[in-house]
Amino acid sequence: MTAAVEAHGVGLRVGGRWLVREVDFAVTPGEVVALVGPNGAGKSTVLRLLAGDMPPTAGRVLIDGRPVDAFSPRELALRRAVLPQQTVLEFAFTAREVVSMGRAPRRSDADEAVVTRELVRTDALHVAERIYPSLSGGEQGRVALARVLAQEAPILLLDEPTASLDLRHQQMIMEVAHQIAAGGGMVVVVLHDLNLAACFADRICVLREGRIVADGPPWATMTERLLEEVFDCPIAVRTHPVRDCPLIIPLATV
């Protein structure tokens, strides 16, 4: 199948420093791809380049075979939705109103139903009528994700969707990513938790100092040698006791 999102030799230089460099990357429908790597490796930058937030200094980003900057903002909004690390609101919109904003590029009769469906899917229906800025970090995170899902774009770019969530909701959100991919969508997700990536991603892309150092299925990429080198700490990799995926255990250094 042809890729819907492609990056060819993409690099971004800011203030004389390359934040990411020579990134070749593609996502095809049905895939959940995790971007992992240490702090400052360029995960969020890659995500932003794929989203078309800024033009790359080198190389090009294609969506459905077309350069990302050839789309109008609305055309792009129908194809990809983006979850930022954090959504801060200065005004007292309710959670439901925030999720409805995801419908802005579409405006159809199904809007209310879609909004409710996504609030249910992210387990946020019970806070729907509450004021967004008054919600806890985890609740805000789920409402923000529901907003992104309500956009109904086939390509989802998620920057640390699980960061402020408890264990149950982390699993739940990754299950949602799976559902989206199973329905023909595709998800690129930045994750800090390697075990979430190993359990739920079809492919893991490991970044280090702005470059991709490994890209493949969890068993191929989550190796002790690679992880120790990239994360610069002793790591053991075992088999997950229940699921057929790697289990990554950081070992104490002292």
Added chain:
Amino acid sequence: MSLAAISTRRWTRALRGTTSVPRTPPVALFAALGLLLVGSFLLSVGIGAVDIAPAQTVAIIAHHAGIDLGIDFTARQDAIVWAIRLPRVVLALLVGGALAISGAVLQGMFRNPLADPGLIGVSSGAALGAVASVALGVTVLGVATLPVAAFLGGTATAVLVYLLARHDGKTEIVTLVLVGIALNTMAGAGTGLLTYVATDEQIRAVVFWSLGSLGGATWEGVSATLPFVAVGIALALRRGQALNLFVLGEREARHLGVDTERVRLELIALTALMTGASVAVAGVVGFVGLIVPHLVRLVAGPDHRLLLPASALGGAALVMLADLFARTVAAPAELPLGVITALLGGPFLLLLMLRTRRAQGGWG
């Protein structure tokens, strides 16, 4: 329970910044604002050195529209209403609507509840433009010179605020306020310097701008202001949904299909246009753009599709009433309108600060 008690409770709760606030349905909101507007209008036209009953006011206006309502009025009443009070009240309405909707637009665009044309320096920039055109004797555009000069001054300041206060698609509240202080200071200094090249008569005009007043209202003033304000409001109203998305963040708005660069430029131009036109005719009338959108949000929520039209109506009513107060409280002397709105706005700003501090520890 009485209506007043319910609304007091709602306000206390809202001012404390609790998690959910009951919202007034749009129909009730606009019905109330419509009544307030009509009431303020009839009061403003009717009250003064000579009191004129609302029915007569309506009859006089109808008479000038070519309709005879069969209500008697004297030629003197007609002259007072038509030549003196009406242009002033209509200007108050236009200035109030323009300033309040500009405030609402700026707050949404900057994602910042403290953005106000006066507070961030756009009004003083417009005043500087207007004063410069007067003091330097520029008349190239005839009667339109003043509003155009004010518009240019306002636009230049708005663009400066935008470039200076914004960083990485966000505007910190403190940065915005500090940029506003700096620009207000610079525009004030510029206005002060111009008084040295101005004649005595021109200096009186400068003082008028710095305090804000509708004392010089004429129908010519109305016709010079109306097109700017009408176009500004009509175009701003189309951007309600885009402003809602701006509240999520500029990048997020773009992800949701808003052509943020274009919309941003358009909104800056619109607010400069409306503020410039208001300043040209009434001088610096501060805080209207701060107070009105805040009050509307308290009762109706932050949705800009409601907030923008409701702010325009509320601002019109507020400035009409403030001007009524300005010209009647110390009659036959007149207080500057800008002083009245500042008397309302100063405490309001403090209240807002206390509330924010209680709710989230202050503006970071």
